[in-house]
Amino acid sequence: MKNLSIRNLSKTYFDPYAGTNVTAVHDVSLDVQQGEFVSIVGPSGCGKTTILNMIAGFIPYTGGEILLDGRPVNGPGPDRGVVFQSFALFPWKTVLENVAFGPKMRGVHKAQREKIVHEYLSLAKLTEAAERYPVELSGGMQQRVGVVRALANEPDVLLMDEPFASVDAQTRMTLQEELTRIWEEKRPTVIFITHDVAEAVFLANRVVALSKGRVLEEIAVNLPRPRVWDDLNEDNQFKALTGRVLQLVRSA
Numbered sequence: 001m002k003n004l005s006i007r008n009l010s011k012t013y014f015d016p017y018a019g020t021n022v023t024a025v026h027d028v029s030l031d032v033q034q035g036e037f038v039s040i041v042g043p044s045g046c047g048k049t050t051i052l053n054m055i056a057g058f059i060p061y062t063g064g065e066i067l068l069d070g071r072p073v074n075g076p077g078p079d080r081g082v083v084f085q086s087f088a089l090f091p092w093k094t095v096l097e098n099v100a101f102g103p104k105m106r107g108v109h110k111a112q113r114e115k116i117v118h119e120y121l122s123l124a125k126l127t128e129a130a131e132r133y134p135v136e137l138s139g140g141m142q143q144r145v146g147v148v149r150a151l152a153n154e155p156d157v158l159l160m161d162e163p164f165a166s167v168d169a170q171t172r173m174t175l176q177e178e179l180t181r182i183w184e185e186k187r188p189t190v191i192f193i194t195h196d197v198a199e200a201v202f203l204a205n206r207v208v209a210l211s212k213g214r215v216l217e218e219i220a221v222n223l224p225r226p227r228v229w230d231d232l233n234e235d236n237q238f239k240a241l242t243g244r245v246l247q248l249v250r251s252a
């Protein structure tokens with residue numbers, strides 16, 4: 001089991017404009033088991049991206065530790081895949097080549113690589129678009145390619161930072177449904193950052209509510225799967241959970 005263990009994590013930035021230190025993350029502890037889908041939700045500025053960037057190894061932490069499979073995280077690595085809100089697909093590569101890039105870099109041999117790539121393209125309903133270039137795709141499709149490009153690397157943990165924030169509301173709902181479907185099929189370990197409470201609850205098995213750099217509460221989401229918006233919009237348990245999380249993050 002490849003568990004992610006975050007222990008008393010803290011991050012202090014020096015703000016050169018104010019000439020003071022800003023504590024963005026304070027004493028955060030979190031355990032994520034292999035195959036879990038955890039959403040971290042909280043208002044703007046509560047430290048979500050800072051936590052994700054530390055797990056990704058993009059920025060150093062000032063206190064505590066992050067262990068992946070028992071080993072300390074001290075920099076980026078292929079064991080962690082990242083999908084951002086605005087990320088660049090390689091514009092000169094087709095959809096297929098974009099998705100194949102990671103496995104190729106990892107040295108996966110051609111036959112196995114083709115198998116992986118076709119499996120993920122099919123899973124994300126992108127087979128028809130395999131030969132297209134990113135510029136020929138809608139924003140929603142580009143985002144979908146970004147998700148499967150990260151998944152095709154088969155990372156131990158997939159880190160997602162508001163990946164659907166820049167698409168329209170309908171496309172966003174479709175992408176959320178697709179992500180849950182892909183997660184059910186492949187069971188990757190996912191940490192998903194969002195400020196959207198409904199999105200956090202819809203996707204996750206567990207929601208971590210964050211405020212001012214601290215964990216307020218962890219809420220288990222035992223809603224049945226597969227999850228589709230037409231069912232959940234009217235579901236009392238879903239409404240109760242989103243209400244609870246909203247109340248938490250707003251009251252802090």
Ligand SMILES: Nc1ncnc2c1ncn2[C@@H]1O[C@H](COP(=O)(O)OP(=O)(O)OP(=O)(O)O)[C@@H](O)[C@H]1O
Nearest residue numbers: 013014015022024043044045046047048049050195
């Ligand atoms: N490089 C930096 N230097 C100084 N302060 C920073 C830096 N990056 C973030 N901060 C501060 O740390 C705090 C947390 O920021 P962070 O971006 O992690 O929050 P967030 O919850 O992801 O916000 P958002 O949802 O708006 O992206 C904020 O007060 C922010 O101003």
